[in-house]
Amino acid sequence: MIDFSISTELAAERDRVRQFVTDKIVPYERDSRLTSHGPTDELRQELVQLAKDAGLLTIQAPEEFGGRGLTHVEQAVLYEAAGWSTLGPVAMNCAAPDEGNMFLLGKVADPEQIQTYLAPVIAGEQRSVFAMTEPDGAGSDPNQLSTSATFDGENFTINGRKWLITGANGAKTWIIMARLAENPHLPAGPTLFLTDGDQQGIVIERTMNTMDRNYVAGHGVVRFDNLTLPKAALLGEAGQALRYAQLRLAPARLTHCMRWLGAAERAQHIAVEHAKTRTAFGRPIGEHEGVSFLLADNEIALHQCRLTIWHACWLMDQGEKARHESSIAKAYVSEELFKVADRCVQVLGGIGISDETVVEMIFRDMRAFRLYDGPTEVHKYAIGKKVLR
Known part of the structure; x- marks a missing residue:
């Protein structure tokens, strides 16, 4: 039923x-x-x-x-x-990124790691980062991971450069993805490591200037300079980082959709109120067909996005992974909600491009949302592959 x-x-x-x-x-x-x-x-x-x-x-x-x-x-x-x-x-x-990181750590971390790194994030006492994306390596294709890790049987040594690391400045709980080199002790390949952000060897070079401004401390450029970590820093099993990343991303891409649906709904509310009171050519602009159709398109999109999100969530609650459906949701919802924000700017006219309302900020942040947890094109590629199988 x-x-x-x-x-x-x-x-x-x-x-x-x-x-x-x-x-x-x-x-x-x-x-x-x-x-x-x-x-x-x-x-x-x-x-x-x-x-x-x-x-x-x-x-x-x-x-x-x-x-x-x-x-x-x-x-x-x-x-x-x-x-x-x-x-x-x-x-x-x-x-994000704390919500997704908490989910991952709750699934993969061992009891000591949970107490040290997860519990303080849940309590809101400290922030976390997921350090994967690289300037010339991992991004939409994490297989291009170039940050390296070596293991001598006791310690890992990590070297590499990351960017667009959300919340890096001041974060305490760090999840780092690096490619573990061949060694006689552990399986090689992409591996996750868990450590404290105050470690020597984690160098925050700068905070990037980006169009969005809704994430604490923005997005950092980070260098790992002979970062030395003990064996206990291994998160989960060696060589399994890509599998763990997928474990994190399916729910995380949906929670992005949930939060931004609320923001788009706010933008629509502001645009509707404006359309009721702002007049042009002898009547409120909402009574003009051009404006009312924009608002109607928004209402349709908000409803469709909500149903798409709920369906994928329902599948996950039934125990399914719902990777296909969550990809559909991320691709569809991010594109549609950006259109909603754009139409709200249009309805607001001149003040829509100013900071007189929060719609301008929502619009900029919504544009960035289309790239979070995989751009639309990556999700459509995955959807297309499944359709063709």
């Missing part, structure tokens, strides 16, 4: 999250600590405390870690509400 209803309890919690974001978080959108490189960590900590006080911090975490152990569908409903402000997921500790 197909059932699109949500429980009374979930609907009430959705409304509570939306109210919390509207009342407590939206006012921070004008805070000077929301910089061109995203929120500062000081601002993040202040927002996290607000969510903690409201009982809404890291609600997606497993129950054994103090969370609610939400299903994927429940996450979809609540993350959409949190995304009403781009700072909402930051406050509730369900923003």
